[in-house]
Amino acid sequence: MIQVDKLDVVYANGTRALAPTSVTFRAGQFTVLLGASGAGKSTLLRALNGLVAPTHGEVRIDGIGALSGRKAIRSHRRRTGMVFQQHQLIGRLTVLANVLIGRLGYHGSLRTLLPFSVAEKQLALDAIERVGLLDYALRRADQLSGGQQQRVGIARALVQEPNLILADEPVASLDPASADRVLGLLHKICKDDGIAAIVSLHQLEFAKRYADRIVALAAGHVVFDGPPARLGNQEIARIYGTTPIGVRQDTPQPSTLKTGTYA
Ligand SMILES: Nc1ncnc2c1ncn2[C@@H]1O[C@H](COP(=O)(O)OP(=O)(O)OP(=O)(O)O)[C@@H](O)[C@H]1O
Numbered sequence: 001m002i003q004v005d006k007l008d009v010v011y012a013n014g015t016r017a018l019a020p021t022s023v024t025f026r027a028g029q030f031t032v033l034l035g036a037s038g039a040g041k042s043t044l045l046r047a048l049n050g051l052v053a054p055t056h057g058e059v060r061i062d063g064i065g066a067l068s069g070r071k072a073i074r075s076h077r078r079r080t081g082m083v084f085q086q087h088q089l090i091g092r093l094t095v096l097a098n099v100l101i102g103r104l105g106y107h108g109s110l111r112t113l114l115p116f117s118v119a120e121k122q123l124a125l126d127a128i129e130r131v132g133l134l135d136y137a138l139r140r141a142d143q144l145s146g147g148q149q150q151r152v153g154i155a156r157a158l159v160q161e162p163n164l165i166l167a168d169e170p171v172a173s174l175d176p177a178s179a180d181r182v183l184g185l186l187h188k189i190c191k192d193d194g195i196a197a198i199v200s201l202h203q204l205e206f207a208k209r210y211a212d213r214i215v216a217l218a219a220g221h222v223v224f225d226g227p228p229a230r231l232g233n234q235e236i237a238r239i240y241g242t243t244p245i246g247v248r249q250d251t252p253q254p255s256t257l258k259t260g261t262y263a
Pocket residue numbers: 011012013015016017035036037038039040041042043044
């Protein structure tokens with residue numbers, strides 16, 4: 001559904017964030033983006049939504065074509081939900097009002113001055129119910145916990161009736177248990193609705209638990225692309241430069257293999 005073709009992003013200050021990168025994302029697939037800080041994950045996610053323009057190469061979307069020009073970007077963004085790490089809600093507005101913001105892409109600029117339709121409010125309430133926050137629909141968003149706010153962010157993405165959700169470190173600011181709940185919820189909703197997701201994470205455990213496919217970047221290059229089962233210690237070392245402390249050694253090391261073979 002999305003073809004990234006020799007995408008090269010050099011920022012105005014001369015930093016090359018992505019070296020020519022080609023990768024295809026398929027409909028309905030839950031992809032986790034891994035990579036050390038500065039590897040280019042956020043840049044790739046922004047490029048997939050037209051927030052960063054390619055220096056060379058292009059991003060092509062099925063049914064739309066090259067992601068360039070206002071019309072193409074607008075129609076792609078309408079069906080693309082974005083979930084960020086934090087600061088994504090308007091604190092003084094209710095949960096319901098925040099979720100309805102997800103519908104704005106469906107309205108012309110004049111139409112945004114008019115109230116939302118009953119059908120849209122129902123859609124928003126349904127989304128709020130799916131993320132388990134119906135009792136909070138009329139609360140101010142800044143009265144919710146971090147995990148609840150992330151669930152509101154997911155509901156706001158859902159009312160876009162998206163075929164793709166892009167999430168940049170959606171659980172980075174949550175404790176491990178809340179992070180697991182929020183990611184589990186996002187994963188279940190995407191699977192139930194056939195929504196493709198591309199989610200950047202720093203937690204390998206979660207990547208292995210939820211990803212259909214892992215794409216890893218190092219210094220703007222794709223250095224791994226495959227199912228979680230193929231992500232062994234060698235691959236992890238290539239991604240992060242070293243095996244991070246606390247990573248489970250669940251693939252046999254060469255020395256273990258040797259002992260096993262000759263013992
Ligand atoms: N707006 C910008 N202007 C200039 N350089 C930028 C800009 N945004 C990012 N960079 C640089 O581009 C490179 C890739 O950054 P990016 O934010 O994509 O990395 P990341 O993988 O998301 O890192 P993190 O895990 O820390 O979020 C880094 O060297 C970064 O300093």
